[in-house]
Amino acid sequence: MSDAKRPVAIRAADAPARVKPSNYPEPFASRMKGREKRPLGDLFGLTNFGVNLTRLVPGGVSALRHAHTKQDEFVYILEGRPTLHTDEGKVLLAPGMCAGFKAGTGNGHCLINETAEDVVYLEIGDRTRGDVGTYPDDDLAAEFVEDQWRFAHKDGSRY
């Protein structure tokens, strides 16, 4: 998008939803059907980090439980009560709560909407090169190469 067409400000809920539900290979991509992401930072031409407005319907999950080696992540809950799953167990979040996931700890995280109401949150992640994603609960490994995620089985074989 050229600079001239970028907005000065927008209502986040009016941002276009990402069409592709997930970059994961199957069978993991289908698990993300309860998730809708509206990229916000990209609309303003930001490249150093991404900001999404993400909605999880009941049963929806933010991602496979994962950790990053180089990219920090942060979430701020706007609506609803997602459950944060980490190595420490489960924590029920609520609007106004936030959590940060420091790169390199190896502690996998994800949000799961275990309620009957939608969950809406902001998620922020930087785009540091050379990142690797690890998935403690699934047979998946990911590398961030040329600004895209490349996925493989844990033994290195391709999906």
Next chain:
Amino acid sequence: MSDAKRPVAIRAADAPARVKPSNYPEPFASRMKGREKRPLGDLFGLTNFGVNLTRLVPGGVSALRHAHTKQDEFVYILEGRPTLHTDEGKVLLAPGMCAGFKAGTGNGHCLINETAEDVVYLEIGDRTRGDVGTYPDDDLAAEFVEDQWRFAHKDGSRY
């Protein structure tokens, strides 16, 4: 803070407020008295970007109007109606609205609370090295050196 003492999640409003109101030299620091920042990302050990929960009382300003050469910025309004000032003029924001400020455009921005109610927003900025801050309306220049801002007059002389 050691990893062991980091929280899993917090209520953002419970995060400690930054004690120092501003890094600016005078007379600019005093202009920031209506602003209170609660660093959130730092509490979780994040280093690639910062996230603050920031409150502006009536008359408060987010910062001097400024632009970055390398660091992207993003704001999401949680409460109140701040006015966004850029080269394009003024835009009144409201809860649920957001704006991004791409590095390198030279288009200075700030939020001013021109209402009688408090404003609360999330602000995100990365920490790319070698950044320079420019201030179209004030006699100030800034360089981000060793993770700290160093300020000077526009002619290079020190404050």
